[in-house]
Amino acid sequence: MRQTLKAIDALNKLVGIAVAMILGVMSILIIMQIIYRIIGYPLHWSEELARYLMVYLVFLGSSLALRHHRLVAIELLPELVSEVNKKVIRITVMVICIVFFVLLLVQGIDILNRVSVQSSAAMGLSMSIPYAAIPVGAMLLIINAVAVILETIVSEKLPPAKEEGL
Numbered sequence: 001m002r003q004t005l006k007a008i009d010a011l012n013k014l015v016g017i018a019v020a021m022i023l024g025v026m027s028i029l030i031i032m033q034i035i036y037r038i039i040g041y042p043l044h045w046s047e048e049l050a051r052y053l054m055v056y057l058v059f060l061g062s063s064l065a066l067r068h069h070r071l072v073a074i075e076l077l078p079e080l081v082s083e084v085n086k087k088v089i090r091i092t093v094m095v096i097c098i099v100f101f102v103l104l105l106v107q108g109i110d111i112l113n114r115v116s117v118q119s120s121a122a123m124g125l126s127m128s129i130p131y132a133a134i135p136v137g138a139m140l141l142i143i144n145a146v147a148v149i150l151e152t153i154v155s156e157k158l159p160p161a162k163e164e165g166l
Contacts, residue, residue, distance in 0.1 A: 001150050008147040012067055015140060019060050026053040048122040052130040059137025066097075067144040083157060090152050094145045101141040108134030 033046040065071045078086045112135060115127040 001154050005147055005150055005154075008067070008143055011140075011143065012064055015060050015064055019057060019064065022053050022057045022060070026050050026057065029053070045122040048120055052120075052125075052133075055130060056133045056137075059133045060140065063137060063140035063144045066141060067147055069148075087152050091149050094149045094152075098142055098145045101138050101145060105135050105138035105142065108138055 029046050029050050033043050033050070036043050036046075062071070078089050081089065108131070112128055112131050115131050118127040119125060120127060120130070
């Protein structure tokens with residue numbers, strides 16, 4: 001099980017690099033869009049590309065957030081029960097999430113097949129490229145939910161939900 005977790009974490013490092021690159025490209029693209037609008041030559045394709053990059057950023061980033069227990073959660077019930085029951089609750093929640101992610105994957109593939117003949121307005125890009133974020137993200141969410149389940153099973157004590165100070 002630990003080897004599986006290491007493999008998933010290695011995949012997540014690649015996803016993290018992709019997220020950082022997408023965020024960087026998106027930031028540069030938006031800055032360019034502002035500059036070009038100021039000088040009177042707007043980039044007609046930049047807003048569309050930034051939107052598609054944002055969709056990928058959300059799906060890829062949410063899979064990383066799930067793995068590192070950074071998603072918004074209500075922790076009231078787990079705080080009131082024993083360590084064993086905390087594990088049962090976390091595994092149950094992850095199984096329910098996996099069911100949802102599988103539905104998201106199936107529907108995402110269905111949508112992908114429907115939009116493959118369409119192209120985007122500004123760039124002429126096949127709409128299957130932006131819509132591929134749904135099944136790709138769903139697959140990564142499934143993988144990371146399985147990792148959380150495996151981590152819960154092998155760990156003696158659950159890692160706490162990470163809190164960020166403002």
